[in-house]
Amino acid sequence: MAKYKNHILVCGGTGCRASQGEEIVQNLGKVIEENSLENEVQVVRTGCFGFCEKGPVVKMVPDNTFYVQVTPEDATEIVSEHLVKGRKVERLLYTDPETQERVSESKDMGFYKKQIRIALRNCGFINPENIDEYIARDGYAALGKVLTELTPEEAIKVIIDSGLRGRGGGGFPTGLKWDITRKVEAEQKYVVCNADEGDPGAFMDRSILEGDPHAVLEAMAINGYCTGASKGLIYIRAEYPLAISRLKIAINQAREYGLLGEDIFGTGFSFDVELRYGAGAFVCGEETSLIHSMEGLRGEPTVKPPFPSESGYKGMPTNVNNVETYANIPVIILEGAEWFSSIGTEKSKGTKVFALAGKVNNVGLIEVPMGTSLREVIFDIGGGIKDGKKFKAVQTGGPSGGCLTEKHLDIPIDYDNLLACGSMMGSGGMIVMDEDDCMVSVAKFYLDFTVEESCGKCAPCRIGNKRLYEMLDKLTEGKGTEEDLTLLRNLSNVIKDTSLCGLGQTSPNPVLSTMENFADEYEAHVRHGKCPAGQCKSLMQYVIEAEKCIGCTLCSRVCPVDAITGDKKEPHLISQETCIKCGACYEKCKFGAISIQ
Amino acid sequence: MADIKLPAGKVEELKEVCKKLGNEGGELINALHAAQELFGYLPAEVQELVANEMNVSVAHVYGVVTFYSFFSMIPKGEHPISICMGTACYVRGAEKVLDEFKRHLDVKVGETTPDGKFSISCLRCVGACGLAPVVTVGDKVYGRVAAEDVKGILEEYK
Numbered sequence A: 001m002a003k004y005k006n007h008i009l010v011c012g013g014t015g016c017r018a019s020q021g022e023e024i025v026q027n028l029g030k031v032i033e034e035n036s037l038e039n040e041v042q043v044v045r046t047g048c049f050g051f052c053e054k055g056p057v058v059k060m061v062p063d064n065t066f067y068v069q070v071t072p073e074d075a076t077e078i079v080s081e082h083l084v085k086g087r088k089v090e091r092l093l094y095t096d097p098e099t100q101e102r103v104s105e106s107k108d109m110g111f112y113k114k115q116i117r118i119a120l121r122n123c124g125f126i127n128p129e130n131i132d133e134y135i136a137r138d139g140y141a142a143l144g145k146v147l148t149e150l151t152p153e154e155a156i157k158v159i160i161d162s163g164l165r166g167r168g169g170g171g172f173p174t175g176l177k178w179d180i181t182r183k184v185e186a187e188q189k190y191v192v193c194n195a196d197e198g199d200p201g202a203f204m205d206r207s208i209l210e211g212d213p214h215a216v217l218e219a220m221a222i223n224g225y226c227t228g229a230s231k232g233l234i235y236i237r238a239e240y241p242l243a244i245s246r247l248k249i250a251i252n253q254a255r256e257y258g259l260l261g262e263d264i265f266g267t268g269f270s271f272d273v274e275l276r277y278g279a280g281a282f283v284c285g286e287e288t289s290l291i292h293s294m295e296g297l298r299g300e301p302t303v304k305p306p307f308p309s310e311s312g313y314k315g316m317p318t319n320v321n322n323v324e325t326y327a328n329i330p331v332i333i334l335e336g337a338e339w340f341s342s343i344g345t346e347k348s349k350g351t352k353v354f355a356l357a358g359k360v361n362n363v364g365l366i367e368v369p370m371g372t373s374l375r376e377v378i379f380d381i382g383g384g385i386k387d388g389k390k391f392k393a394v395q396t397g398g399p400s401g402g403c404l405t406e407k408h409l410d411i412p413i414d415y416d417n418l419l420a421c422g423s424m425m426g427s428g429g430m431i432v433m434d435e436d437d438c439m440v441s442v443a444k445f446y447l448d449f450t451v452e453e454s455c456g457k458c459a460p461c462r463i464g465n466k467r468l469y470e471m472l473d474k475l476t477e478g479k480g481t482e483e484d485l486t487l488l489r490n491l492s493n494v495i496k497d498t499s500l501c502g503l504g505q506t507s508p509n510p511v512l513s514t515m516e517n518f519a520d521e522y523e524a525h526v527r528h529g530k531c532p533a534g535q536c537k538s539l540m541q542y543v544i545e546a547e548k549c550i551g552c553t554l555c556s557r558v559c560p561v562d563a564i565t566g567d568k569k570e571p572h573l574i575s576q577e578t579c580i581k582c583g584a585c586y587e588k589c590k591f592g593a594i595s596i597q
Numbered sequence B: 001m002a003d004i005k006l007p008a009g010k011v012e013e014l015k016e017v018c019k020k021l022g023n024e025g026g027e028l029i030n031a032l033h034a035a036q037e038l039f040g041y042l043p044a045e046v047q048e049l050v051a052n053e054m055n056v057s058v059a060h061v062y063g064v065v066t067f068y069s070f071f072s073m074i075p076k077g078e079h080p081i082s083i084c085m086g087t088a089c090y091v092r093g094a095e096k097v098l099d100e101f102k103r104h105l106d107v108k109v110g111e112t113t114p115d116g117k118f119s120i121s122c123l124r125c126v127g128a129c130g131l132a133p134v135v136t137v138g139d140k141v142y143g144r145v146a147a148e149d150v151k152g153i154l155e156e157y158k
């Protein structure tokens, strides 16, 4: 790496690639050659920088200038101005929304200030397709240390003392799980990485695999040494082609370097990793289903105990951990348990990665210490609510979690606090909602998901969730009754108490939490046949206020079904029969003349 | 069941893949991924073939194929359209976009237009939440799609 004077890091995460990240890399390469700089400047595709809202992101090293929303056409100017003349391209710098000043380094941006990066330490810094860059940042040093200096018991003790808990949702103490797997006697044991990431709207695990695949491989090998397993399996969603390809490259490079395979570091320890593909079933994120799926079966869960640590893949002891859990391991081994446990709250140590999305200004991937408040995440890091609207709710924990509201904003985020407010940590999806979101519809959205994803093995989940969905649908049609509300609550509790696996046991949470926190909204739907947010199509209509309409014809041009009529400079009219309530006109009107009734 | 009308070359290729997987039932899902890659979808004939090669019953294969949403038993359109229905896209209006696609093409989710050109499916989070709502047509990703953009997107492929 040393021979280049400058590096240009281009985000190669899925989000930025979808907005022409690849073309940027190619154009930069071309322009650099045209300027005969190819021996001085290297263009590197990295993992996700996190600031997806402002992507594609390009970072200049060594001066750390951070360019946002770069297009392929900007390549010429970046090279001719920044590299040749040494002048920053002002117009590509991030503008602080409050001060309106240009900010050139990420450390000075509100989005990054409160973040601490442990699991994401290498994402956006290294080329994930080059093992040397990982090694240059202390990669595989933790594996070396564990294999040559520590016994499995000692290494597990470090993990136990660090207080690390599973990041896949449940929050089970990781060291303890390893110790259980270690103690079971068996001919063959397995180490599994759960990369199924089924929560819709969450992309933490994928970003780690895309940006730092070796961290996960290294941690799995450490886990193998500690538990006595020689085989590792990564169960990854087939919908993640980029992560799969980077993992394949990483596995091959690690094998070439002797960091996977037989007799690693000459210690006699052997460990290898293989990939297994998911096929689009959310329930396969549950560990017993995941194991069945790896065995080529339908991914249906089974009752625990026995836990996978005792009897898992092919009936052998199997240690299942989440991607982000693994990503923390090498750092903990190198920096020590004390360092790790000094970050976070009393019972939740370290950091948590969240995929912040929805109606928030700075959508992206963030990592904050446990104990950070929701307010800091949404307003300081997330930059507040989009389009100056009012904050209404934040959903954590995906389909298993709940919707929290204004009054929860100052609670420090950790496993136990979120559970106590009726939500959960989950894997780290965090969706922000504003005044325009109808909470009954949101609950219905999650139930729709659950109904589709329920494996159907047990009746409470298979049938109960369907009934919940139907009742919610009735409410959004304005046909709900008071009795439905009671029924909704009772049935939710029955499903929670009697379902076989975690999916059914948590699926009513979105319903219960919205009923608890937004009771008035449910009542408005039932008693007054009104949707206060104006989202439920059966309960609203778009109307043009004649006094405000100047007849600019913009609305009639965007309407996809020609429901709007009116002459130029005359007030327009929406035909309620033809209107499909898509809201296109409402969003386009510059005069606020269209209202929801 | 229907006579096998599958292209012989692809059948051989699939048999080869199954052999590499050890013709062993535990590798069924990998075999089905390969089969879908080769044939584009998994009609009954392909399922029978996989069952034979992997030494499991056809019923078992059918059970697995229908369990996982990634596997499809009907051919996709020439331009498969996927609308992301992850939560982030949902709260930014994905449902309205989906409705527009359905209305223009007059097919439901999971169906293909009679001329075989377009098919609509929903997927859960492509992970480009910064671009929500997201639509993909084939390999092309469209970000920040609004209902009124739908017509234009379809025009590109007509």
Ligand SMILES: Cc1cc2nc3c(=O)[nH]c(=O)nc-3n(C[C@H](O)[C@H](O)[C@H](O)COP(=O)(O)O)c2cc1C
Pocket: A165, A166, A167, A168, A169, A170, A171, A172, A174, A194, A195, A196, A197, A198, A199, A282, A283, A284, A285, A286, A287, A288, A320, A321, A322, A323, A325, A427, A501, A502, A503
């Ligand atoms: C319905 C359901 C879905 C789950 N999905 C995931 C997932 O996508 N990723 C994950 O790591 N864990 C998921 N889990 C949790 C796993 O069962 C398991 O607890 C976890 O992988 C253990 O790893 P950890 O201790 O490192 O968190 C899910 C659990 C349930 C009940």
Ligand code: SF4
Pocket: A283, A301, A453, A454, A455, A456, A457, A458, A459, A461, A462, A499, A500, A501, A502, A503, A504, A505
């Ligand atoms: S709770 Fe739902 S997903 Fe879990 S076993 Fe029962 S039916 Fe299947």
